[in-house]
Amino acid sequence: MKSIFITLGYLIAIAASSVAAFCPRHRSVSPSTTSIGPSRTSQLRSSPSSSSTTATNKSNTFTVTIALTRETGKNDKLQEAILAHPTRKILENSMNLQLIEMPCIQHADGPGLEAFRKLAQDDPSFAKFEYVIVTSPESASVFGSVAKPDSFSSKIAAVGKATKNALTKQGFQVDFVPSKADGETLGDELPPVKKMGLNNILYSASVKAPNTIQDKLEKRKDASFRVQRLNTYDTVPVIFSEEQMTTAMDHVQVACFGSPTAVDAWLGNVDRALGIQDLDEEERKKTPGSNGNAIAVCIGTTTAKKCLESGRWHAQDIYYPVKNPGLEGWVDSCFTAFGDVVERSFWSTS
Secondary structure (H helix, E strand, O other), X not given: OHHHHXXXXXXXXXXXXXXXXXXXXXXXXXXXXXXXXXXXXXXXOOOOOOOOOOEOOOOOOEEEEEEEOOOOOXXXXXXXHHHHOHHHHOOOOOEEEEEEEOOOEEEEEOOOHHHHHHHHHXXXXXXXXXXXXXXXXXXXHHHHHHOOOOOOOOEEEEOOHHHHHHHHOOOOOOOEOOOOOOHHHHHHHOOOOXXXXXXXXXXXXXXXXXXXXXXXXXXXXOOEEEEEEEEEEEEEEOOOOHHHHXXXXXXXXXXXXXXXXXXXXXXXXXXXXXXXXXXXXXXXXXXXXXXXXXXXXEOOHHHHHHHHHHOOOOXXXXXXXXXXXXXXXXXXXXXXXXHHHHHHHHHXXX
């Protein structure tokens, strides 16, 4: 069995490296802790059938249970991308993936939404702004509920392909997308409309978004930027049911996080499941299983840093795409994580 597993591992590694350049295969937050494992997948299931990664004697099929933690209705694209990934076809009879939607967050109106509506009412063109910055599909949804493409005349900067697609589907033209889907890169790369004058920027943001974009823009030396930030929406945690608590603690080996808020909400639910929510943070970190005994696969650097800074995960248990944040890189990181889960389980039970 060991020799068979190693051979399959090499096949998966070769396949994964040849699919869409598969860049990167796996990186943890700390660049000094990098590991590469095999990747396999099989089929979508709605609920777990085992509490650990297992291999049956008859089929040698490993089972891995994965929690998809985006808000309700927003996990479909991730599910579809995992199922459509070419690596899935390599050894589809060797790994059984159980993908479970476990929303950790939901969206709510932000305190700046009324001010945003007032801006749109006073000037539907938003012409006084050189750019409006939109940073997520949810932000795009809020933006489209207020602004109208027929009257809008400002430029739009979108963070990432998914945000751009969400805007173009509503009829807006997106003028700039940074080379990397994060706020830091947008702040560095946004081309000024005015080289000599002041560039006025409207930033439609989440309440919980860091100040990265405005800080980066306002410190630029090549042009002058003034950022008006409006917190138009918020993300609030979802409280798991008892059934979801059991699933998270006893079945899930991999948790896919699309935002730092989802990480916080996951850990809040884990704390309630363990009965440690009233302990101070340092005591909670020391509690066995305080991350739900799941490795983290993150959509990008910001979310991965949140996992690391929480103190609940070791760096080698955090996976994220270094060079290609967003859905495609996220799915590539998922497959590397799935393979590593199977590999660790195999050697721990051999």
